[in-house]
Amino acid sequence: MNQAQNSTMWRYWGKAKPADANDGDRYHLLPFHSLDVAACGWVLMSDDYPWAKKISESLGIPAAQFRRIFTFFLALHDLGKFARGFQSQVTGLSDDLVAPVAGYSYKNEKLRHDSMGFLLWLDGEELQAVFSEHFGSERIYKNKQLKIWFEIVTGHHGKPPQVRGDVASAFFHRDDIKAATDFASEVISRWLLPEDLKIFEDKTVEKKLKEQSWLLAGLAVLADWQGSNQTYFPYRARPLAFSDYWNDYAVPSAINALEQAGLSPRPVTEFKDIRQLFPFISKPTPLQRYAIEQPLSDKPQLFILEDVTGAGKTEAALTLVSRLMNKGLADGLYVALPTMATANAMYARMSQCYQSLYQANQQPSLVLAHGATHLSESFMKSVDHQPKDNNYSPDEMSASSYCNSWIADSRKKSLLADVGVGTVDQALLAILPSKHQSLRVLGLGRKILLVDEVHAYDHYMRTLLVTLLKLHASQGGSAILLSATLPAEMKQEFVKAYAEGAVCSEPSLQSQAYPLATHLTCNTGDVAADESPLETRAEVKRNVQVVRKNDTNEVFDVIRDAVQRGQCVCWIRNTVDDARQSYSELKEALSDTDASLHLFHSRFAMIDRQKIENDVLAWYGKESNESMRKGRVLIATQVVEQSLDLDADVLISDLAPVDLLLQRAGRLHRHVRDSRGNILKMEGGVDATVDRRSAPTFFVHSPKPVEDAGVDWLSSLRGTQAVYGDVGVLWRSAKVLFQNVAFRMPDDARYLIESVYGPEPGIEPGSASIGKTGKTTRIATPEALADLSVQVEGKQLCHVSTARLNALKIEKGYCSGSSDSGWYEETSVPTRLSDQSASVVLVRKDDSGRWQPYAQGMTNAWDMSALQVRDYKWDAASKEIPAALQRDMAALKELHPALRWHELLPLDGELSAWYSPVLGWCK
DSSP states (O other): OOHHHHSGGGGOEEEEOOTTOOSSOSEEEHHHHHHHHHHHHHHHTSTTSSHHHHHHHHHTSOHHHHHHHHHHHHHTTTGGGGSHHHHTTSOSSOTTSOOOOTTOOGGGOSSOHHHHHHHHHHHOHHHHHHHHHHHTOTTGGGOHHHHHHHHHHHTTTSSOOOOSSOOGGGTOOHHHHHHHHHHHHHHHHHHOOTTHHHHHTOHHHHHHHHHHHHHHHHHHHHHHHHHTOTTTSOOOOSOOOHHHHIIIIIHHHHHHHHHHHTOSOOOBOOOOOGGGTOTTOSSOOHHHHHHHHSOOOSSOEEEEEEOOTTSOHHHHHHHHHHHHHHTTSOSEEEEEESSHHHHHHHHHHHTTTGGGGBOTTOOOOEEETTSSSOSOHHHHHHHTTOOOOOOSBTTBOOHHHHHHHHHHSHHHHGGGSSEEEEEHHHHHGGGTTBTTHHHHHHHHHTEEEEESSTTOOOHHHHHHHHHHHHHHHHTTOOEEEEESSOOHHHHHHHHHHHHHHTTOOOOOOOOOOSSEEEEEEEETTEEEEEEEEOOOOGGGOEEEEEEEEOSHHHHHHHHHHHHHTTOOEEEEOSSHHHHHHHHHHHHHHTTTSOOEEEEEOSOSOHHHHHHHHHHHHHHHSTTOOHHHHTTEEEEEOGGGTSSOOOOBSEEEEEOOOHHHHHHHHTTBSOSOBOTTSOBOOSOTTOOTTSOOSSOOEEEEEOOOOOTTOOTTTTGGGHHHHHHHOOHHHHHHHHHHHHTSSEEEETTTHHHHHHHHHSOSSOOOTTOSOTTOOSOOOOOOOOHHHHHHHHHHHHHHHHHHHHHHHHSOOGGGOSSGGGOSSOOBOGGGSOSOSTTOEEEEEEEEEOTTSOEEETTTTSTTHHHHTEEEEEHHHHHHHHTTSOHHHHHHHHHHHHHOGGGGGSEEEEOOGGGGGGEETTTEEOO
């Protein structure tokens, strides 16, 4: 044996099997596990994967040198496991291992093993001496770049190491420190070269390393997960020379494991024509023509596309995605939507075209973030059902256990797929102090971030989105933002964030044109902003009449009249409670008609929600015909507001902010039809650009926007006030909409939006004609409502402050100091303030009395049994679950790792009344 083999380092285990395991070696020596993880990092930084080239170019060092340095530090990721308290967790494995020592007990320790490893660097003079000896520097302990590297690799359990004035001797016996330093010395001598010292002393590299530390931390987690997989890295309890183990076992196993994981980028197809993606397009819209022809740079870039509903924004965006991927700027795509319903609709559209982004022989993965399909089979097989390691403590899962449960949750694995579709929340968690956020950064790192309906977020979420854009730009990512109704102030905020992340100057946007495409490219500190006014296609140019309805009785009259004329109706209500109440009242009011009444809101289990959504799309979608549409009445909430291809003959909406009203109006006469509701096609000389139905009329349920409106002006729509908050915005929306009998699209879109959201001081109500050119300012608000708006604006500023407090300080890099409030499990870090809710999975007993998912027999049955419930409603309901059933639910969570992030509702006895497949959540 050489010196390394004689060292006490071989008396420490790195992985241990549960007590009931009896196959092969019971434990895996710590040096071997460390080399397993390092080997995974070595392979991930090969030419078969995209990260080494990207990160080394960003750091300004050769790729081979960066690969060597990253692998070296990964080998040190588990130095904290040399601590005697950690080793004493599992006893009786072998007499060859170190024995417990009094005073060192892991369950009583303040630090986890990952943080102990970081502490060993900060306070371990012996470890620092090893570095000093190899590098010839006595001040190595002050090297900030080494500190960043240790934070990256010792944060491999999902959060940066947490050290608060602790000393290493409190956790490590002197023999432990000797073993750890022997191991570090062996690793240094095998990987680092003398020229690496210059890199560690380069202040420019130090700054850039902070920027890249978020991505590197994600790679460290991924390497640890793959290197902890017993399927590819079987346990070995007998020492072996490092070089032999590395060459004969670690590297070949890492290659095999990562090949099976399917994480290497797939070759993209060469973009030639938009019909590659969308064969049904015979003539591109002006926006789509822009996406085909706009010159692209070789640098990351931002696009903001503004056009009316139905102008083909999604197709234009995916055309840009294909072209950007052809430029080598991305390997995949994540599409972020505001709601689950819009994500469902986008998933259906993406499933028809995403494979066209890649070469024909590829099998790219597509994942819906809240459950509808799984990640690529190869990746699932690489982590599914792997043997579990012994957990480190009741509150500290092993890497393989956490990997299994994390990947089992489809919302998370969507960011690791080639193409992911989901709510924006999953992307926002990348900039919140949520456990394993670095994996989300990794998932987004080589993807284009496509955010649809980017206007649809409140101040809290918008502030988080700004931070996400800044981070994405700093990681060299490109982004595309889509909106039909984007206020100028919000657009400037997004542009500023992206420019800051790309480290270039902020451009000042000037164009008031609509439709408009904005293109931002940053290059070595300089910025180019191109604003291109566009036409829109003839079919979506129209005049929409606006009629106000004062109360629900008037709305009922409109619905009854439409049903008698054989039309289909959609009424968009602002709250679930209002929608359910109107549904119940209309069942009675329309009982003597041939109406078919339906309810659609967000509080349905996924299996029921998807059925309702599919039915609604069939009845109201583009391919629906006269017989399918006749007498249909849909009572819905905001779930149909955006990204759903619905076409109503008669559309009614509760009052909402003007940008959302314009979105809703896009569901009125969306497609060109004949007078009976059948789709018109260009054949036999028929003009398929002119709708044959009566003039589109948008009914808005709203009080009259009187000039002397008082604080109770919106009392008839209290739910609306609770949802949207700022009564001033709602009053201005009503004022600008009702002061004319109709509005024109797209001509009036910018004026309508800026009259509500534009800068103060506003013009006097009614003093400007619709279609005013130039910059529009906000219309004046009645004094009483303005005072209410000031109060709301105060709350909004608080929400902005809360978002800034919650968001990571990305400029500080991956470290505990990047969060002001600590690091938490994902369920404890809100992506939304306005709708804080719990994910509830419905369960029920089968014929044999066993608990099964509500959607029993379905693919992804647990995902399909989930729904979102307001926190306060769940808190109240959960108190009524008997203790015996609570114990059953706890046992079910233990049995199914995917349920770790959910609440469980047993539909048993009286509890069954809490949920209905027709009404949704009833509690």
